[in-house]
Amino acid sequence: MRIGIDARFLGPQGIGLGRYTQELVQNLEKIDKKNEYVVFLRQENFDLYRPKNKNFKKVLADVRWYTLKEQLVLPGVFSRENLDLLHVPHFNIPIFYRGKKVVTIHDIIKHKHGGRAATTRAYPIYLLKQLVYRFVISNAAKTASAIITPSKFVKDKVAKTFGVSPKKIYVTYEAGTLTAKERTSVEKKVERVLGKYNISKPYLLYVGNVYHYKNVSRLLDAIKILNEEKGKNVQLVLVGARDVFRQRLEREIVEKGVLKYVVLTGYVTDADLVDLYKEAEAYVQPSLSEGFGLTSVEAMSLGTPVVEADASCLPEVAGDAALYFDPYSPRDIVEKLAKVLGNKKLRESLSKKGLKRAKDFSWERMARETIKVYEKAAKNA
Known part of the structure; x- marks a missing residue:
């Protein structure tokens, strides 16, 4: 079978999608010696990917995502390769591509968590983009021979x-990418990492963007109560690159009077991030909606206790290896965080359960399951 993979997101510029695409391609290379693969890349990531398997080749598809050119030009680029199957690891399948295809839909958060708080653009432009998004993702779901989702929660949604029929939707769980091997064992180096970001122990950690559905605003309310009413003297460390949504959050931090309790690190390297996970009292995930919950899995894989929202896919993925709170209630967030902060045995228990749970997820397993989806999709009319 000749399979195409739209890997224009591959690499760090694609953020989460880039990581998923890169892990998919790398692991398919390791395990699939039977099928042929054509990997489509943009100029920015063309040199980043170097095939190691003779059945893999790369093709330049220098078309930016979410553009008119993507819809009009890309179908021809794909068609010229005479593919038996095309895998698009995001919802943005060109509507004019008529070949057999598999699509990965990581979440449908934009359907539920839209509105003015979800954008920094002029509202009419945002509404137009929403209409286009809804049309493109609906077309992808309805015309794909098979759909891949990262959780049963997303499959049902x-x-x-x-x-569409649940019979053509397949769950392939993803995995974390950080490992303890990247962490230094030198205590002074760890202290330097914490000092580099002005972090004092004890601290709670959150990693990710700060879009409105991530619910970081209620986490700010909780950290204020923890410090000013519960006397916990704990920092909240927020890791993530600075963007317009983070600038909004910076203003909110000042308005809520929690500046002295919060550290905004900006972007951090993977090596530093491992240290930040390992030294945290707990990892906190307050999000109202996730497709998989990658950062919680990363925290578990590093032995960090996880305290998170009882919402969307999070309980499905973490199981009994996390402590859950009502994400709409700052008081309940406080109660669960205080419980973990004040109970070393509970932290140790969550750490052990998390390490065990994280072993259930691997990128190689995800790739093997994806090959099975390809085989089923190829047989579908």
Whole structure:
């Protein structure tokens, strides 16, 4: 079978999608010696990917995502390769591509968590983009021979939202990418990492963007109560690159009077991030909606206790290896965080359970399951 992979997101410029695409391609190379693969890349990541398997080749598809050119030019680029199957690891399948295809839909958060708080653009432009998004993702779901989702939660949402049969939707769980090997064992080096970001122990950690559905605003309320009413003297460390949404959050931090309790690190390297996970009292995930919950899995894999929202896919992925709170209630967030901060045995228990749970997820397993999806999709009419 000749399989195409739209890998224009591959690499760090694609953020989460880039990581998923890179892990997919790398692991398919390791395990699949039977099928042929054509990997489509942009100029920015063309040199980043160097095939090691003779059945893999790369093709330049220098078309930016979410553009008119993507819809009009890309179908021809794909068609010229005479593919038996095309895998697009995001919802943005060109509507004019008529070949057999598999699509990965990581979440449908934009359907539920839209509105003015979800954008920094002029509202009419945002509404137009929403209409286009809804049309493109609906077309992808309905025309794909198979759909891949990272959790049963997303599978159910996709089936109900787009009216497609659950029988053509397959769950392939993803995995964390950080390992303890990247962490230094030198205590002074760890102290330098904490000092580099002005972090004092004890601290709670959150990693990710700060879009409105991530619910970081209620986490700010909780950290204020923890310090001013519960006397916990704990920092909240927020890791993530600075963007317009983070600038909004910076203003909110000042308005809520929690500046002295919060550290905004900006972007951090993977090596530093491992140290930040390992030294945290707990990892906190307050999000109202996730497709998989990658950062929680990373925290578990490094032995960091996880305290997170009882929402979306998070309980499905973490199971009994996390302590859950009502994400709409700052008081309940405080109660669960205080419980973990004040109980060393509970932290140790969550750490052990998390390490065990994290072993259930691997990128190689995800790639093997994806090959099975390809085989089933190829047989579908």
